[in-house]
Amino acid sequence: MTHPRPLRMVHPAPVPPGADEFEARAAAAVARARAWLPTLDEAVFDCYLGHLVRQLEPTSEADPVAILASLICFAGVHLGQGPHVRAGDDKHPLLVWPLIIGHTNTGKKGSSWSAARRLIADTDGEFVTVNIKSGLTSGEGLAQRFALDDEAEPDPDAEPRDLRLLAFENEWGGVMARMKREGNSLSHILRAAWEGGDLSTLTVNARIAPESHIGILAHITPDEFRAKLSDADMAGGTYNRFLPLAVAWSKALPDSVGADPGLVCSLAVGLAERLDAGGRLGVLDLAGDATGLWRELYLEFNADTHHPKVAQFVSRALPYCKRIAGIHAALDGTPAIHAAHLHAAAALVRYAIDSARALFVDTATPARLVAWIAEAGPTGRTKKDITVGFFGGNKKAQEINTLLEPLLAAGTLTRTTVPRADGKGGRGTEVYTARAPDPTNSTN
The missing domain is CATH 1.10.10.10 (Winged helix-like DNA-binding domain superfamily/Winged helix DNA-binding domain)
Incomplete structure (x- = not known):
């Protein structure tokens, strides 16, 4: 589905002395920063959230892919447990865990979160305060947030518990280090969290946590990730729950003060309305125009032709494609996933596969x-x-x-x-x- 871009008047600013030389040097620096990135299919932005990103990105140095992924992660968490997709007998919540991979300084990872967070805060300020947290430390600590109080009497008139959590970790390397400590159960709990399910523990301090709805947005540099990732980590299955996305500096904007507040507010109003409507949906089935494409994607993403490490990383490409397409459909207010939703989702998944290849194989x-x-x-x-x-x-x-x-x-x-x-x-x-x-x- 297409989302037309509004026309805006652009008035040229005075050109300072030496501007041409600066522009040339800046363009060369950006090109060097982006040299390691795989090719991106612009179809990733052919969705409602892509429409928002296209209006935010002119005033941000961040990679638009990183801004888009941040908003996708947020939307999947905010929509809650209602809208979901199915893959065989498995129910899949609309949870997407982007692993934003960019070099220090030129990755502009923090800038991507700043741009996305401004829109998120205007969309739902309370969600930012209550549902966005940092500091993943242990599996028990995460499970505790969703644990039931064994001693409390059930109240039939009580409001449903808010099980949504967006864990933002801008130093994922630190989380990786903590997961390696003996006895740390965070990896195990995260694998259960990606399923949107039971985080109960059977340790000495047992916790009953039958439900959760957790999204993770992680930032790391390529070198740190490669250095800290072991074969055991890959074989354990934790990282095939993440969507690796290579990012870099998109443009030099030394004088930018960010997006216009009025624009951000306007975009937030529309996003809030779509999140509210989408959150009331249930299972999202494939529309008739999407069934043929889904069969093609089924064969494409089940292909076993990747480098071993890449294959481990992207083994959940197919369910991820359907999850992302489900988010696009829910934000369009439709209970059916159409071909346009799948096209945008598949383009992002292909970029994730190519990002893993750039990270481990470096063929390009x-x-x-x-x-x-x-x-x-x-x-x-x-x-x-x-x-x-x-x-x-x-x-x-x-x-x-x-x-x-x-x-x-x-x-x-x-x-x-x-x-x-x-x-x-x-x-x-x-x-x-x-x-x-x-x-x-x-x-x-």
């Missing part, structure tokens, strides 16, 4: 590196440029050499040695050049 890096070197023209890039400018100092020299040698052997890159500028002897500076791709000679 050579092409991006060649393109980045080609941008420098005949001047080329030095080894230091490549190490610091492209990889941000996060890759060892031997790994870079292993990447460069096949490109040199194939003639994709050319390496020359430039004598030292001071005229002294010794080894000169290695410079790498590449020709920009010829668009008229493309086979695509």
Whole structure:
């Protein structure tokens, strides 16, 4: 379903001295920050929440994918336990756990939450106060929030308990460290929480917590995640509950003060109305126009053709696709998931799969590196440029050499040695050049 964008008048601001040079340098810096990202299908924004993101993103340096994922997580939690989808005999709540993966500083992970949180706060301020918390520490601590009071007498006239919780963890590496401690049951409890179910424990201080509705929004850097993730973590099944999304700086806005308050307020009114209506829905079935597409996606997301670590990470791609599509449908106020909802959801799931591949396999890096070197023209890039400018100092020299040698052997890159500028002897500076791709000679 399409959501038209409102027309807004844009008045050009005075151009300060040196603006052209700044814009060029800023664009190059952003391009370097985004070089590791996989290709994104813009269909991810063909949904109501995507329509909101498109209006917020012009004034944010955050990756629009990160803002979208934050809003999807929030919406799935806020809608509550009523609207849900089914996969076989399993009931799936509309819970989505984005794992926002971006480099320090250039990932702009915090900026994405700031943009989303402003809209969330205007939509439902009480929800922000009561239902958004941080500090996951132990399984018992999480279960305690949903535990029943054994001594309390049941009150038939009492309001239903609010079982919604959005756990925002902007330092997921710390949570990973806590989960590794001996006796910590957080991993086990999280696996149960993703099902939207029973968090009861049978420890010495037993807790009866038969219901929950928990969303998790986690931030981490690629290096920290790879360093702290063990094979046991992957095999245990905790991380196939998360939706990995690679993000980066989207644009340089040194003078931005964020979205206009009037715009945020206007968007929040509409979102609040849709959340209220969607929360009254029940099971969300596939509409007639979605059944054929769902069969195609069923085969696509069940394919076992991934790198082992990628396969572990994305093994729940199919139910995630239906959960996300269910959120889109609920916000459109329809009890049926249409093809448009599936298209947007599938595009985001594919991006998550490609993000996992970029994280663990890095198959697209050579092409991006060649393109980045080609941008420098005949001047080329030095080894230091490549190490610091492209990889941000996060890759060892031997790994870079292993990447460069096949490109040199194939003639994709050319390496020359430039004598030292001071005229002294010794080894000169290695410079790498590449020709920009010829668009008229493309086979695509």
